[in-house]
Amino acid sequence: MTRGIGQYIVIRGLMIIPTILILYTIVFIFLRILPGNPVLAVVGTKNISPEQLQHLMEMAGLDKPLYVQYFDYLWKMLHGDFGVTLAFPMGKPVVEYLKLRFPATLELTIFGFTVSVLIGLLTGTVAATKKGTKIDTGMRLYSIIAYTLFIPWFGMMLQYVFGIHFHVLPTSGRIDPGIELQRITGLYVLDSILTGNWEAFTSAIRHLILPATTLGIVLSGAYTRLVRNNMVDVLSQDFIRSYHARGVRDWKVTWYALKNAFIPVVTLMGLQFAILLGGAVLTETTFNWPGMGTFIVDRIDYRDYNAIQGAVVFFAFFVGLISLIVDIIYALLDPRVKY
Amino acid sequence: MEVITKITGFIFDKKPGRGLLLFGLAIVLIVILMAIFAPFIAPYDPTKTTEDSFAPPSKEHPMGTNRLGQDVFSRIVWGARVVLYVVFIATMLSMSIGVPLGLISGYHGGKIDRALSVVMDSIYAFPALILAIVIAVVLGPSPVNTAIAISFVYVPTYFRMVRGQTLSLKGQLFVEAAKALGAKNREIMFKYILPNLAPTVLVVFTLSVADAILTEAGLSFLGLSVTPPTPDWGYDLRVGQPFLLDGYWWLVFFPGIMIMLLAMAFALIGEALSERISLGSR
Numbered sequence: 001m002t003r004g005i006g007q008y009i010v011i012r013g014l015m016i017i018p019t020i021l022i023l024y025t026i027v028f029i030f031l032r033i034l035p036g037n038p039v040l041a042v043v044g045t046k047n048i049s050p051e052q053l054q055h056l057m058e059m060a061g062l063d064k065p066l067y068v069q070y071f072d073y074l075w076k077m078l079h080g081d082f083g084v085t086l087a088f089p090m091g092k093p094v095v096e097y098l099k100l101r102f103p104a105t106l107e108l109t110i111f112g113f114t115v116s117v118l119i120g121l122l123t124g125t126v127a128a129t130k131k132g133t134k135i136d137t138g139m140r141l142y143s144i145i146a147y148t149l150f151i152p153w154f155g156m157m158l159q160y161v162f163g164i165h166f167h168v169l170p171t172s173g174r175i176d177p178g179i180e181l182q183r184i185t186g187l188y189v190l191d192s193i194l195t196g197n198w199e200a201f202t203s204a205i206r207h208l209i210l211p212a213t214t215l216g217i218v219l220s221g222a223y224t225r226l227v228r229n230n231m232v233d234v235l236s237q238d239f240i241r242s243y244h245a246r247g248v249r250d251w252k253v254t255w256y257a258l259k260n261a262f263i264p265v266v267t268l269m270g271l272q273f274a275i276l277l278g279g280a281v282l283t284e285t286t287f288n289w290p291g292m293g294t295f296i297v298d299r300i301d302y303r304d305y306n307a308i309q310g311a312v313v314f315f316a317f318f319v320g321l322i323s324l325i326v327d328i329i330y331a332l333l334d335p336r337v338k339y
Numbered sequence: 340m341e342v343i344t345k346i347t348g349f350i351f352d353k354k355p356g357r358g359l360l361l362f363g364l365a366i367v368l369i370v371i372l373m374a375i376f377a378p379f380i381a382p383y384d385p386t387k388t389t390e391d392s393f394a395p396p397s398k399e400h401p402m403g404t405n406r407l408g409q410d411v412f413s414r415i416v417w418g419a420r421v422v423l424y425v426v427f428i429a430t431m432l433s434m435s436i437g438v439p440l441g442l443i444s445g446y447h448g449g450k451i452d453r454a455l456s457v458v459m460d461s462i463y464a465f466p467a468l469i470l471a472i473v474i475a476v477v478l479g480p481s482p483v484n485t486a487i488a489i490s491f492v493y494v495p496t497y498f499r500m501v502r503g504q505t506l507s508l509k510g511q512l513f514v515e516a517a518k519a520l521g522a523k524n525r526e527i528m529f530k531y532i533l534p535n536l537a538p539t540v541l542v543v544f545t546l547s548v549a550d551a552i553l554t555e556a557g558l559s560f561l562g563l564s565v566t567p568p569t570p571d572w573g574y575d576l577r578v579g580q581p582f583l584l585d586g587y588w589w590l591v592f593f594p595g596i597m598i599m600l601l602a603m604a605f606a607l608i609g610e611a612l613s614e615r616i617s618l619g620s621r
Contacts, residue, residue: 018457018461019460019461019464022457022458022461023462023465027473030477031473031477144603144610148549148553148602148603148606149599150553150556150557150576150595150598150602151557152556152557152560152573152580152591153591153592153598153599154595156576156580156591156595157592164583164584270464271464274464274466277466278467279468281469281472282557282560285560285561296469296472300472300562300563303476308473308476315465319464319465323464
């Protein structure tokens with residue numbers, strides 16, 4: 001069996017290559033489709049001499065024909081090089097920004113993801129056990145409203161209530177200024193635990209609460225729905241009835257049902273993660289969170305296409321990796337999956 | 340006439356979810372009317388700046404005024420135009436590309452199907468907002484460009500659904516019969532299979548409109564949709580955020596509510612429709 005799963009992982013891993021290639025191609029085509037010089041778009045014609053321009057173009061690899069650029073970038077990417085920035089500062093490797101920014105996004109999405117799954121499991125289970133009642137209808141409405149919440153608006157309302165009105169939680173950034181934290185993984189919560197820095201830990205958690213809640217609640221609606229429907233199916237099956245007949249306590253039966261209803265939820269997690277990343281861009285902008293999303297938005301202002309390309313293609317890698325992980329978890333959980 | 344009674348029957352029949360459907364339809368209707376009759380409803384010129392900035396909601400300004408002294412309510416009324424315009428073009432575009440592609444892919448199968456499916460699945464798996472950002476950045480801020488950016492990311496939604504349905508429909512008896520009678524492939528696809536897809540396409544349409552509203556708002560919030568002083572809900576949210584710290588909540592509260600009400604209305608309609616269709620097919 002172990003050899004089976006090993007093979008499955010390799011084959012499934014190879015399947016993410018076309019996905020990344022296609023997304024890279026789409027992004028490349030879109031960012032290069034317009035005529036005009038990307039460097040001039042950033043610095044403007046007046047501020048630069050022809051020699052300087054030539055030098056910059058060479059540095060950014062933009063002086064070659066498009067198809068050469070396409071394969072050059074692909075080759076570099078496989079070696080962890082995502083090109084250089086075109087402005088502010090010019091010529092800095094994009095990957096340095098990614099190293100700095102990605103852990104921030106990862107931390108936010110991990111916490112947002114956890115919040116969404118927990119709320120989804122709770123509301124979905126409650127709705128299923130109270131099927132057909134007003135509580136069930138209420139949970140259904142909750143799932144629709146949560147789904148259509150506009151992240152910046154919801155985030156701002158939380159900022160207003162908890163940050164401005166009651167003044168109990170910070171509304172922007174990742175940590176209080178002035179707190180020294182040794183950087184190991186870039187995930188502040190993890191780093192502060194590893195270094196035993198409890199002041200930084202508390203601060204990082206407090207900064208995470210509002211953005212993670214915003215992201216988590218918006219994403220929880222889909223889980224509520226799915227968990228409820230799966231639970232309703234499972235609860236009507238024979239083995240549940242036999243548990244009841246044997247006098248097993250209600251909460252225990254619910255727990256067994258939840259375990260059975262959970263497997264399809266894993267599939268949803270993969271898709272939800274992509275939506276989570278899109279939502280993270282808006283959450284980061286709203287809460288001034290120094291992650292990948294704010295990086296892309298900052299680079300939009302500079303019209304730095306090189307940096308945007310690097311960040312977006314990096315996202316494609318990440319999405320591919322997540323879908324791989326989700327599929328492996330699914331295969332391990334569900335014995336019916338054939339490797 | 341028969342069609343009209345069929346439609347009204349569909350909407351007003353006492354089936355589960357009627358309340359949700361009517362509520363959703365009412366909101367959509369109000370917003371559409373608001374957009375059409377904006378010049379008559381809005382009490383002020385939405386772009387006119389005045390001395391009266393940051394006025395809280397009052398009788399003269401039901402939703403207050405912003406930094407430039409513009410009436411927030413008037414901007415919301417006019418903003419309905421931009422949202423509806425962008426979202427309408429976007430969903431029409433993605434539907435008219437996604438549906439035929441899905442139909443061809445599902446019906447013919449083979450290499451075309453495999454290639455298209457891989458491409459569509461890749462786009463589908465990627466965060467829609469991020470891809471839309473890339474396209475919107477390149478095209479530059481304008482309502483039509485925003486619509487193009489949004490339409491691109493929702494093509495796979497239609498493609499996947501139509502392809503799946505076509506796969507199951509093409510094995511059915513009426514398709515076999517049409518083939519036996521000598522119908523051409525194109526005829527079978529567009530005359531026999533397509534009409535059967537209509538209900539599902541309608542559901543996907545309403546749900547993707549709800550998504551597109553939020554994506555449009557997201558793009559404008561990031562400054563990628565309209566240029567000032569055009570009134571737009573998402574953009575007004577962006578402009579209002581810095582003043583939230585000073586307690587001027589009305590700059591962001593009302594535009595956000597409108598975005599969500601409209602998105603929710605379409606989500607409710609889609610929800611109710613899908614319930615009815617699955618009931619009808621049982």
